[in-house]
Amino acid sequence: MIEVSNLTKRYRDLTAVDGLSFTVGKGEVVGFLGPNGAGKSTTMRILTGFLPATSGTARVAGFDVFEEPLEVKRRIGYLPESPPVYVDLTVRAYLRFCAELKQLPRARVPGEVDRVAARTGVDGVMDRVIGNLSKGYRQRVGLAQALLGDPEVLVLDEPTVGLDPLQIREVRTLIRSLAGKHTVILSTHILPEVAMTCEKVLVVNRGRLVDYDTLGGLIEKHLPGRKVTLDDIAFLEEIYGKLVEAPPAGAAGEVRP
Numbered sequence: 001m002i003e004v005s006n007l008t009k010r011y012r013d014l015t016a017v018d019g020l021s022f023t024v025g026k027g028e029v030v031g032f033l034g035p036n037g038a039g040k041s042t043t044m045r046i047l048t049g050f051l052p053a054t055s056g057t058a059r060v061a062g063f064d065v066f067e068e069p070l071e072v073k074r075r076i077g078y079l080p081e082s083p084p085v086y087v088d089l090t091v092r093a094y095l096r097f098c099a100e101l102k103q104l105p106r107a108r109v110p111g112e113v114d115r116v117a118a119r120t121g122v123d124g125v126m127d128r129v130i131g132n133l134s135k136g137y138r139q140r141v142g143l144a145q146a147l148l149g150d151p152e153v154l155v156l157d158e159p160t161v162g163l164d165p166l167q168i169r170e171v172r173t174l175i176r177s178l179a180g181k182h183t184v185i186l187s188t189h190i191l192p193e194v195a196m197t198c199e200k201v202l203v204v205n206r207g208r209l210v211d212y213d214t215l216g217g218l219i220e221k222h223l224p225g226r227k228v229t230l231d232d233i234a235f236l237e238e239i240y241g242k243l244v245e246a247p248p249a250g251a252a253g254e255v256r257p
């Protein structure tokens with residue numbers, strides 16, 4: 001469903017994404033991990049057709065993101081790092097506006113707006129102006145717009161940032177419930193979030209792929225012989241530390257998924 005091949009993005013003399021290659025199968029939920037500045041948001045912006053790459057290719061649902069960005073945008077729901085929610089609009093007006101931008105059939109819009117609002121728990125604030133909502137509610141509104149039209153692929157950049165613990169649990173449950181039908185790639189700095197919501201983990205550092213595997217595969221590879229269960233979150237911190245703490249220069253990109 002997502003195929004990234006040798007993707008590179010340079011901002012002047014900074015290489016933010018450096019020869020990244022990976023694939024995500026239909027219905028998989030993949031966690032995207034990496035330190036600040038590793039290139040996660042840049043990769044997500046390229047995948048969603050919002051940013052051109054310097055070189056390499058990216059395909060979503062069989063469409064090239066550079067050659068057919070509209071086909072890609074139609075099939076992708078994107079929650080950017082800072083959702084561009086319009087502070088003067090009510091939640092309902094904003095979601096309707098987003099539905100129109102996504103070119104949903106007019107007759108489907110009210111029902112679809114109600115559906116995503118209920119799924120993200122913003123149905124109680126539909127007539128409130130977004131500027132007056134708490135950060136957590138704004139984040140939910142961002143998530144609601146990503147779900148509009150029931151897209152095959154969801155790209156979520158730090159979906160639980162700004163939420164309170166209860167909301168975080170709800171959003172994680174929501175993300176888990178999307179698995180199977182939707183292909184999800186989500187970035188986060190919260191390691192337990194990955195263990196709770198994702199089947200596979202993609203780790204990047206300095207723009208390069210460091211590892212890409214299932215949680216079980218990572219445990220086998222990096223903590224051999226250790227008995228850990230997926231309820232035991234600390235294992236992921238240990239593996240992550242091994243992967244991103246000062247890998248030898250040039251070696252990071254050599255690890256294959």
Ligand SMILES: Nc1ncnc2c1ncn2[C@@H]1O[C@H](COP(=O)(O)OP(=O)(O)OP(=O)(O)O)[C@@H](O)[C@H]1O
Pocket residue numbers: 011014016034035036037038039040041042043081
């Ligand atoms: N528009 C831009 N112009 C110049 N440099 C940029 C731009 N956007 C991102 N960068 C740089 O590219 C690198 C990768 O940034 P990116 O936001 O993709 O990382 P990230 O992994 O998402 O980080 P974080 O976890 O902090 O969100 C960083 O060094 C960042 O400063």
